[in-house]
Every structure is written in C-alpha cells, then in structure tokens.
Amino acid sequence: MSLLDKARELEARITGKLDHSVGEFMQSGAREPLEVVHAIVAAVQEQIQSSGRGRRVFPFNTIAVAIVATARDARARFEAVVADGPPLRDRIAASLRSAGCQVDDLEVTVQFEAKPKRGWTHPDFHLEFARDIRPGAPAPKPSPKPLRLELTIVNGAAERGSYRFEPSARIDLGRCIEVRDDRHRLIRTNHVAFVEGGGDVNQTVSRRHAHLAYDAATHAFRLHDDGSERGTSIVRNGRTVSVPRGARGVRLAAGDEIVLGDARLRVELVEE
Numbered sequence: 001m002s003l004l005d006k007a008r009e010l011e012a013r014i015t016g017k018l019d020h021s022v023g024e025f026m027q028s029g030a031r032e033p034l035e036v037v038h039a040i041v042a043a044v045q046e047q048i049q050s051s052g053r054g055r056r057v058f059p060f061n062t063i064a065v066a067i068v069a070t071a072r073d074a075r076a077r078f079e080a081v082v083a084d085g086p087p088l089r090d091r092i093a094a095s096l097r098s099a100g101c102q103v104d105d106l107e108v109t110v111q112f113e114a115k116p117k118r119g120w121t122h123p124d125f126h127l128e129f130a131r132d133i134r135p136g137a138p139a140p141k142p143s144p145k146p147l148r149l150e151l152t153i154v155n156g157a158a159e160r161g162s163y164r165f166e167p168s169a170r171i172d173l174g175r176c177i178e179v180r181d182d183r184h185r186l187i188r189t190n191h192v193a194f195v196e197g198g199g200d201v202n203q204t205v206s207r208r209h210a211h212l213a214y215d216a217a218t219h220a221f222r223l224h225d226d227g228s229e230r231g232t233s234i235v236r237n238g239r240t241v242s243v244p245r246g247a248r249g250v251r252l253a254a255g256d257e258i259v260l261g262d263a264r265l266r267v268e269l270v271e272e
Helices: 003-027 035-046 072-084 089-098
Strands: 049-052 056-057 062-070 107-113 123-130 149-154 162-165 171-175 178-180 184-188 193-194 210-215 221-227 232-236 240-243 257-260 263-271
Touching: 035 062, 035 123, 049 232, 056 240, 107 149, 149 221, 171 184, 171 257, 221 232
Parallel strands: 062 107, 171 193
Antiparallel strands: 049 056, 062 123, 107 240, 149 162, 149 263, 171 210, 178 184, 210 221, 232 240, 232 257, 257 263
C-alpha cells in the first residue's frame, strides 16, 4: 500500500469516528431546554394544514409531549425554563394563532423519558397528536350534572383516608391543615392535609403543594402545582404526566393517581 493510500485510509477512519461522535452527541439530548421548547413549537407548526381560500387549520386538540431527561437535574432545568416563561401549552397556542389557526380547547401534556424510544423522529422529544372528536361527528353534549370528586390516600398519612368534594372553585392540597407565616398569620387551609411529622413520605409534601380547580364550562377538575419543592404529577395508564408550575393545569380523569412528592392519591369521578 502506497503512502497516499495509507493517508486516505487514516483520513477515512478519523472521519468515521468523528461522524460517530457527532451522532452520539445528537442522540444525547444535549440541546439546552429553551432550544428544545422552540423545537417542539416548530414541530407542532409543521402539522398545520391548508383548508383552502388562504385559511389554515390545526387538526388536533390534544398533544402528548415526551421529553428526554436523563437525570432528575435535567428535568428540573427544563421545568424551570417552562415555569419562568409562558407555559408550553401557551407557547404552542400562541404560535398556532400567529399562523392563522383557531385554537379553542388545546390540551398539552408533558412527560419525561430517560432516553429516546424506537420510532422517535427527534432525539430530544416526541410528539403524539390526537383529536377527541372525529371530523364530521357531532360534538358530545356536556353533562348537565357536575362531577363529584373522590380522593383516596394511596401512599402517605393524611388526616383522613379518603375525601369527597362537590364541584368547588378551589381545593388545596398540602402538608398540615393550617399554613401560617412567620408571624403566625393564617395564609392557607388545606382541604386535603397530610399529617405533619407523619413519616418520610409526608415530608416530601410541601405545605402549599398543589390545588384542584373545577371548570364549569368543561365539567372537569384540573390539577395545578403551587410551587412545590418536590413537584406535582399525575400517573395515568402507567405513564407520568408532569404538572409544571404556572401552567393552566392538567385535567383529571377517573383512575388517575395524583403524585405530591412521594405521596399519592387515587382519583374517582362520580356523576351526580
């Protein structure tokens, strides 16, 4: 083999190793959280369709977002970026409106994965789109009767083993019944109160952890995080849906489990 052939072979090996390293980097989810957010919004915009006469429509009303977060600190950084600015749902809705699409009831859920799964088209995230109502089908009539919410403690120790609520503007969840400031002034009363000093699980529940709000227009309860230290999420069909602070909340469904730190509550919805 001549010197020229050896030089070409060495160059090919170096190029191959470099391409492999770049590929591993691209698959590692190395982009900053804000870059991932912008990429998600751009990927949603790719689903916009033309309906003729210069009109544009977004054919979905539900988006499930899966984001790669290899460690807890990576997830915390992403949630901090979302909490510091407009929620991801609002960013997506604003981009759709700016493109001329009508956005009525857009539902965006977020969950975190340790690594990309087979079939993902992006190394950092994956999107699944759906529409609750089939095109051309009549919209279901809202239930004339509101739902009653029943919560059962699954993990942790609360003042009671189960709770029942009629539709209410706000239901506060946290540790201890009364939350007071440094001057002993009452600032909050928790409707679902985990016992102070009730064990390690209870200590992961913040005093002002989360709250539920009833939406009369959609006959639904929505879960909101109130700036908790250990985070709020929902376990639904074996998948975890994060509830970031500052978002419009996540709609509850029968069979969900609310996760407050390490504590858990099972959700049942009963039509009156």
